[in-house]
Amino acid sequence: MALQLVCGLFLLWNILTSLFGIQTRPIAWVYYELVEIGAVVGLNLGVVANASLLFRARRRQRAAEETLRLASGAFMQVLAERFDEWGLTPAERDVALFAIKGLSVAEIARMRATSEGTVKAQSNAIYRKAGVSGRPQLLSLFIEDLMDDTVAEIAAQ
Numbered sequence: 233m234a235l236q237l238v239c240g241l242f243l244l245w246n247i248l249t250s251l252f253g254i255q256t257r258p259i260a261w262v263y264y265e266l267v268e269i270g271a272v273v274g275l276n277l278g279v280v281a282n283a284s285l286l287f288r289a290r291r292r293q294r295a296a297e298e299t300l301r302l303a304s305g306a307f308m309q310v311l312a313e314r315f316d317e318w319g320l321t322p323a324e325r326d327v328a329l330f331a332i333k334g335l336s337v338a339e340i341a342r343m344r345a346t347s348e349g350t351v352k353a354q355s356n357a358i359y360r361k362a363g364v365s366g367r368p369q370l371l372s373l374f375i376e377d378l379m380d381d382t383v384a385e386i387a388a389q
Contacts (some may be wrong), residue, residue, distance in 0.1 A: 239271040242328030310374060318361040325353040331367050332374065 246268070249256055311332070315325050323344075330340045336354070341348045355367075364370050 233278065234274070235274045239274035240280070242267065245277075271301045275351075293315070312363070314373070318358070320358060320361060324354050324358050324361075327351055328358045328370070331355060331370055 248254070311329065314329065320328060326344060327340055329344065329355065335343070337348050337351050341351045344351065359366060359370060362370055364373065
């Protein structure tokens with residue numbers, strides 16, 4: 233970028249001196265042409281370098297998106313494994329998933345077309361089976377699992 237800036241400033245200076253009639257110390261025509269050629273080559277090299285950097289950045293972005301996709305899949309796999317381990321019923325699985333997603337008891341009840349009391353009872357059963365006392369601890373179990381090396385192993389498969 234510095235090379236592009238210097239080359240661009242040289243060409244701009246050349247145009248401004250001609251436009252405003254600013255007198256500069258003359259140099260031989262051959263040297264002047266060589267400097268202009270160098271400036272144009274420098275600008276083109278800058279374009280190539282920037283294109284290369286853009287290509288690398290896009291490649292890194294695609295890799296990061298793929299890693300995120302794998303981690304998301306790994307999270308769902310960890311959820312399923314834990315739900316199986318705890319012996320959750322299908323209804324409890326739904327409630328647990330909605331709770332982990334951050335939905336309130338009222339929202340879960342509305343989505344499942346059931347009463348809030350039923351959702352609370354299912355939530356208590358989930359917490360008991362998971363060995364936790366509430367939603368924050370339930371969520372922390374999955375955060376710990378994701379931070380564990382097992383997720384990296386699942387994503388590598």
